[in-house]
Amino acid sequence: MPSRGNAARKEKPRPIEGEILMDEKTARRVRLTRWRRLLTGLAVGLLIGGSVGLYVSPLLRVQDIEVVGAAAVSRDEVLSLTRLEGKSMMRLDLAAAERRVESIPMVQSARLERHWPQTVRLVIIERLPWAFWQIGPDRYVIDKEGIVLPGSAPLESGPVILDVSGPPRLAPGDHVDGDAVILAQAVLQRVPQTLAMNVVTLEYSPQQGLALTTDAGYRVVVGDSQNVDYKLAVWKAIEGRLGREAMAGHVLDLRFGDRPSFQ
DSSP, rough: OHHHHHHHHOOOOOOOOOOOOOOHHHHHHHHHHHHHHHHHHHHHHHHHHHHHHHOGGGGOOOOOEEESSOOOOOOOHHHHHHHHTBBGGGGHHHHHHHHHHHSSSTTEEEEEEEETTTTTEEEEEEOOOOEEEEEEEEEEEOOTBBBBBOOTTSSOOEEEEEEETTOOOTTTBBOOHHHHHHHHHHHHHHHHHHOOEEEEEEEETTTTEEEEEEEEEEHHHHHHSSTTTHHHHHHHHHHHHHHHHHHHTEEEEEETTOOOEEO
């Protein structure tokens, strides 16, 4: 007959109501899971706290803005438009600041770069004066894209495009006819190369587009910048057939492709 002591050793523990009994392996796995969750929560908390700390920290706020490439543009005007001084380096809207700087008529492009921990570098490319756009007695300096530049833009001499349409006065930042400006650049370069003559005057109107007079004494209506090579080839062929001297005082109209007119 087994002893009462042996019976006590074999008796299993009775579960307490609401308690789940687990073997040692399962209990170890549960404890490990709890520790992992606790450590993950701590890591997330530290990350969030660190991010907030960096965001509000004066160590990562814009303290210096370097401006590169500003010669004709006022540095103070550029800095006032960036609106970045004292802002968090982590949340700078660089694209918006670039657009504000590019609203300056003399600025062709602006690029902002973060230089950690407290510096922003602004690289500016300024517009270069190229020609004069003349309306009546008034001359406006323009660049190669047809943007009207401030009166302070230096240009001692350059091509003059006479606008006979008589629009209102222009202001810095306004756009003149861009196609006429592109075409003017093309004919000033190509006419001497192709026809061995020089362009003396350039004239623009919305109805005819761009027209020019040459040092051979006749006028050519070119129109727009489409098919410039073809128009020059037609021009050269007509001059070869008629003779340069015979064309003096007349008008050659090249606007209509293979149907040029000569008057």
